Amino acid sequence: MRRLFTTPIWQNREVRERLKWYYGVMSDLKPAKFLIAKRIPCEINIEHSSDERLWEEHERLSKTFNEILNEIKNDRMLFDELKPVTVSYIDLKVEIAKRILKSCHFCEWKCKVNRYESKKLGACRVDSKSRVSTWFHHFGEEPPLVGYGGSGTIFFAGCTFKCVFCQNWDISQDPFNGVEVDGKKLALIMRELRNTGALNINFVGGEPTPNLHTILEGMKHLGTNVPMLWNSNMYMSLESMALLVDVIDIWLPDFKYGNDNCAIRLSKIPRYFEVVSRNHKIAHDYGDMIIRHLVLPNHLDCCTKPVLKWISENCPRALVNIMEQYRPEYIVAERYEEYPDIARRPTHQEMEEAYAFADSLNIVYKPVS
Numbered sequence: 609m610r611r612l613f614t615t616p617i618w619q620n621r622e623v624r625e626r627l628k629w630y631y632g633v634m635s636d637l638k639p640a641k642f643l644i645a646k647r648i649p650c651e652i653n654i655e656h657s658s659d660e661r662l663w664e665e666h667e668r669l670s671k672t673f674n675e676i677l678n679e680i681k682n683d684r685m686l687f688d689e690l691k692p693v694t695v696s697y698i699d700l701k702v703e704i705a706k707r708i709l710k711s712c713h714f715c716e717w718k719c720k721v722n723r724y725e726s727k728k729l730g731a732c733r734v735d736s737k738s739r740v741s742t743w744f745h746h747f748g749e750e751p752p753l754v755g756y757g758g759s760g761t762i763f764f765a766g767c768t769f770k771c772v773f774c775q776n777w778d779i780s781q782d783p784f785n786g787v788e789v790d791g792k793k794l795a796l797i798m799r800e801l802r803n804t805g806a807l808n809i810n811f812v813g814g815e816p817t818p819n820l821h822t823i824l825e826g827m828k829h830l831g832t833n834v835p836m837l838w839n840s841n842m843y844m845s846l847e848s849m850a851l852l853v854d855v856i857d858i859w860l861p862d863f864k865y866g867n868d869n870c871a872i873r874l875s876k877i878p879r880y881f882e883v884v885s886r887n888h889k890i891a892h893d894y895g896d897m898i899i900r901h902l903v904l905p906n907h908l909d910c911c912t913k914p915v916l917k918w919i920s921e922n923c924p925r926a927l928v929n930i931m932e933q934y935r936p937e938y939i940v941a942e943r944y945e946e947y948p949d950i951a952r953r954p955t956h957q958e959m960e961e962a963y964a965f966a967d968s969l970n971i972v973y974k975p976v977s
Contacts, residue, residue: 791825
């Protein structure tokens with residue numbers, strides 16, 4: 609079934625051009641990337657191959673995938689020309705992800721704990737089981753993501769960050785919040801959301817990264833065409849990025865801080881700028897993207913301006929949502945004297961300065977604000 613969306617945002621030429629692939633999948637004019645990956649055959653015995661051999665095959669299949677994707681994007685191949693296979697590129701990704709759980713390095717904390725044993729948990733405190741706090745049609749996301757059907761948002765419990773101002777702290781800081789889901793249950797949730805009008809499947813939290821194994825397995829069991837959206841703090845490892853880039857149709861990443869000092873103090877995250885900028889660049893090079901930057905009061909010079917400058921130089925195709933929704937929540941609300949710089953909302957003048965700086969860099973932000 610083809611779905612055509614005529615909401616005003618899609619009359620904007622910049623939005624339509626920069627989110628061209630996403631629009632095609634959203635409208636059922638193109639197949640989602642994960643469906644293409646399910647039609648690419650894996651030619652090794654994944655259960656009995658070494659980790660090194662799995663990654664070698666993954667690299668080979670990624671090249672094949674991108675060749676086919678390019679043909680489909682340019683209307684030189686139809687999805688129906690790809691035949692179902694017994695063991696696919698998606699199956700390979702699921703196997704790799706499940707092995708990573710034994711010495712987890714989904715994110716750059718690289719805790720290397722065995723999440724199957726649950727005796728010692730890592731920074732995210734999530735074990736091998738994924739838990740979903742809630743899922744629904746979200747109409748509060750950016751206009752290209754909601755339309756008339758909303759964004760099919762799935763909130764995973766747990767997070768790799770410890771943001772002192774987290775607005776979803778009840779989900780992010782409680783890894784046992786919600787109900788347990790496996791790949792098959794997640795596929796049912798995704799199918800229901802799409803069949804009831806959702807424009808996309810929006811993996812968020814908390815943070816989706818600790819649940820990568822379940823998300824990939826959910827795609828394995830899903831046969832419905834729908835764009836996959838990664839809504840993340842972007843602190844993934846390079847291995848996780850490799851598993852994601854060929855199945856995510858649109859990226860909705862956070863870029864919070866322009867330096868590591870603010871990241872350590874406010875989110876307890878080391879090496880922030882190095883890791884997050886690297887992953888933004890990889891995601892930008894592989895797909896459509898709307899970058900979110902939350903303006904913090906008193907942080908224009910140290911965070912907002914460096915982030916926007918980096919985006920303008922490294923992610924020129926990305927749309928940007930410069931967000932004014934910050935409010936002192938969670939720990940800041942309780943101990944505001946420890947965080948006087950962010951103990952209030954940003955002023956009108958601060959937001960106007962952020963917008964003016966974005967204008968000076970020719971960043972497209974208004975269509976998605």
